[in-house]
Amino acid sequence: MILAGDIGGTKTNLALYEWVNERVEPVRLETFHSADYKSLEEILEEFLTPPQPPTPLDELDADTAAESEDKEAVLPPEPITLAAACFGIPGPVIDNHSKTTNLPWVVDGPTIATRFGIPRLQLLNDLEATAYGVLMLRPDEVEVLNPGTHQKKRQALALIAAGTGLGEAILFWDGKSYRPIPSEGGHTDFAPNNDYEIELLRYLRSQYLHVSYERLLSGPGLHAIYEYIRDTKKNEPTWLAEKIKAGDPAAEIAEAGLNGQAEIAKQALDLFASIYGAEAGNLALKALSLDGVYLAGGMAPKLIKKLQDGAFMKSFTNKGRYKRLLSSIPVKVVMNQQAALLGAASVAGALSHAPTS
Template sequence: MILAGDIGGTKTNLALYDWPTERVEPVRLETFLSADYKSLEEILEEFLTPPTPPMLLDEIDAAASSEGESNEAPAPPEPVTLTAACFGIAGPVIENRSKTTNLPWVVDGAAIAKRFDIPRVQLLNDLEATAYGILLLRPDELEVLNPGSPPPQRQALALIAAGTGLGEAILFWDGKSYRPMPSEGGHADFAPNNDYEIELLRYLRSQFLHVSYERILSGPGLNAIYEYVRDTKKNEPTWLAEKIKAGDPAAEIAEAGLKGQADIAKQSLDLFASIYGAEAGNLALKALSLDGVYVAGGMAPKLIKKLQDGTFMKAFVNKGRYKRLLTNVPVKVVMNQKTALLGAASVAAALSHAPAL
């Protein structure tokens, strides 16, 4: 049995797999709210030692009758024997150790291996894990924004994902297979493309010492865009202000924008999608990812209608002399929300089948 995890700033997904050689469904999958725990080890402790299920009254009576009125408690479940584990972490991984970006955690692969008696534990950047996952996706788990026209010979792929933060990764072709390479490109400087975006940068600089793409292309970033539009256009309806205050700001803004319920929300989504497309195009140029760009993360499936209306792709190809080149780059949206978990599982499976050290 192998263990896979996708460790995000908002939630942590853990799953057990009996993975032979090809993709399989998890034997068990659970989701935890990351902020409710002090460490990944605390979540693993809960996940790997599930409580003994309570017995129903008729089961207790039957057991008592067959065992001479015995009052012994049912035996606890057998502990899971793990051969390998892999975790995608939202943060840089250095020497199999990571200080998470949006959580006050330090995750150490060696410490986890020792505590839970797992022979091999590998940590990956979360986008690196997602990159492994996209190589296993089925066509029905993708939405095509641009079919493109990739060259006959294999080239690089790129991956960008907005969620709690913004992640980026590159997959290079080594002659036999794609090799994911992690990146922290989401923390690079935001580069505005027009006067309206320049004013957005000025607005955010009044709040942050460093304005990265993640400050804009994320759940909190959509809320920051909304506040910028609100404070410049003064067009916030009272009902929406109350919903945002009471609920999840990004979710409320997205819902109102997608349903066309408020101009301020539609304008915020327009700006978000345009900047998202521009940065995806930047990544495509930097990686020369002629085989395609994948748009993943928690926000893309929820905003798929907005990503499909042309705003994203218009900004993606708007690179002057390189417009023709980027028009030929396939762009696909990852609809499977467990892609990072799938990628981590594939790495754990490879570790479990590798020769002993």
């Protein structure tokens, strides 16, 4: 049995697999609200602790015991024995150790391995885990934004994912397979492309010392874009202001924009998609990812209608003399929300079958 985890700023997914050497469905999958826990160990304790057995007959009252005498005794479940584990972590992983970016957690691989008796455990950056998962996706688990051009010789892939934060990764071809490498590119400086975006940068600089792409390309980022439009154009309807205050701001803005219910929400989505396309194009150029760019994370599938309307690809290819090159790159949206978990499982599976050193 192997354990895989996708640790996120909003939610944490854990799953058990009977992994051999190819993709399989999880034996058990559970989701936890990350902010409700003080550490990953606390979640693992809950996930891995077997359910308590029924109360012994001698502790039951007479009537209940009489009813239970004829029933077959239920033995407590066997403790879970793990051969390996892998977790995708939202932050840089150095020496199997990470301080998460959008959670107040410190995750140490050796400490967790010792506490839960896991012989082999590996931490990955969350986008590195997603990159492994992308390599295992079926064709029906992606939506194509740009078909691009098939390359005669394999080059590289790139991955960008907006969710609670913004993650990026690159997959290079080593002659036999794609090898994911992690990145913290989401924290690079936001580069405005026009006067409107310059004003957006000025607006955000009044609140933050450093304005990264993550400040814009994330759930909180969509809300920040919306607030900029609200404060400069003064066109926020009261009903939407109340829904945003009471609910999840990004979700309420996205719903209103996608359904055409509020002009300010539509404008926020337009700007979000344009900036998302520009940064995806930046990543494609830096990685020279001629084999394709994947959009993963929680936001892209929910905004698929917006991403398909042309605004994203217009910004993606708007690179001057490199417009033709960018137009040749396939761009796809990962619709399988378990891609990171799948990637972590594939790594844990490989660990479980690796020869002992």
